[in-house]
Amino acid sequence: MNIERGAEDTGTGPGAAPVDDPRVREAERLLAERGVTGARVSVAGHERDIAAVVAPPETFARLVELAPAIRALGFRYIALELE
Numbered sequence: 001m002n003i004e005r006g007a008e009d010t011g012t013g014p015g016a017a018p019v020d021d022p023r024v025r026e027a028e029r030l031l032a033e034r035g036v037t038g039a040r041v042s043v044a045g046h047e048r049d050i051a052a053v054v055a056p057p058e059t060f061a062r063l064v065e066l067a068p069a070i071r072a073l074g075f076r077y078i079a080l081e082l083e
Contacts, residue, residue, distance in 0.1 A: 023073045024041045024043060024051075026073050027073055027075075028041050030069055030070065031066065036059045036063060036066065039055040039059065040053070042054075045077070049076035050078070050079055051071075051073070051078045051079070052079045053070070053079065053081065054082075055080065055082065056082070
């Protein structure tokens with residue numbers, strides 16, 4: 001079954017429309033302020049409790065250090081996708 005997703009879709013699966021979540025903006029701001037440039041954050045999981053962070057591999061150690069600060073924004077888990 002091929003279902004087109006519309007702009008009103010707020011799902012988190014492939015092709016889902018982005019959802020405006022203030023935690024994403026705050027996480028990206030936090031990472032930039034702490035020297036992790038070029039990182040992108042999105043929300044994942046059916047309970048929207050995963051911060052999905054895409055960042056360059058050389059920032060991995062710094063992201064591990066910053067994980068508690070990202071979690072404190074209201075995420076239960078942090079998933080790292082290293083470009």
